[in-house]
Amino acid sequence: MAARGVVGIFLLSALPFLCLELRRGIPDLGIKDIILLCGRIFLLLALLTLIISVTTSWLNSFKPSQVHLKDEEEKNVQRQKLARKKQQEAQGEKASRYVENVLKPHQEMKLKKLEERFYRMTGETWKLSHGHKLGVSDLPEEPSETAEEVVTIALRCPSGSVLRRRFLKSCSSQVLLDWMVKIGYHTSIYSLSTSFPRIPLEVEGGCSLQDIGITVDTILNVEEKEPCN
Structure with missing residues (x-):
């Protein structure tokens, strides 16, 4: 398309020149001269077409790249x-x-x-070890503060916390060990002792709290047993 456009432009531009030459040379211009002039024009057009074709091909060679x-x-x-x-x-x-x-x-x-x-x-470390909870008897129901023959017992734990609970004096002393186990301090590792003077508490299953000497509000210490040699 570009080559045809260039050829057309060349023909349009060459026509005035051709007409001018023909006008100037009509008196002396013969048939032979006209044929030679046409041959030159066609030769020039062929050369121009060849140049345009080569140029177009060269330009198109860049498109694939x-x-x-x-x-x-x-x-x-x-x-x-x-x-x-x-x-x-x-x-x-x-x-x-x-x-x-x-x-x-x-x-x-x-x-x-x-x-x-x-x-x-x-004081609920028993929740961290299910093994300590197994085999522990249920504690008796806690009596009211106004009930008779009631003592309040506090356990001072190794963690620093102090837990308090009310018991009837007639309760078995074993409830103290059951309570200690239930809060996470197993009897195989820990024991109970009085605060002052410090005396290991002797708990017997057949004895009541009153029998082992707990007749008033008392604080007991939960202590770790010394390892046996």
Whole structure:
């Protein structure tokens, strides 16, 4: 299309020149001269067409290169997107492993320590070990403050907390050990003793609280037993 346009422009521009030459040379111009002039014009047109064709072919040779470069650019963009996607997936997997292997165990350990601290402060450490709870007899119902023959007993625990409960003086002294086990201090490790003077409390199943000398409000210490050699 470009070559045809150039040829057309050349013909339009050559017509005035041709008419001028014909007008000037009509008196002396013969048939032979007209034929030679036409031959020159056609030769010039052929040469011009050849030049335009070669030029057009040369220009068109750049188009595949441009298309190839465009394809390469698109492929590079796709490769970059794929590489970024793989990198994001790898980072996400790494973050998941870090959460699962590091953060989650750390948080569970932290919660466990807080839970253990809470139960020790409230005197309910038996909740941390189901084995201590098994085999413990239910404590008798706590009498009211206005009931007769009632004593209030306080247990001072190794955690620093002090727990208080009312019992009838006629209750078996075994309830003291049951109570101690229920709050998380097993009899295989801990024992009871009076506060002042410090005397280990002798608890016998057949004796009542009154029989072992607890007739008034009393504070008892929960102490860890000394290891046997």
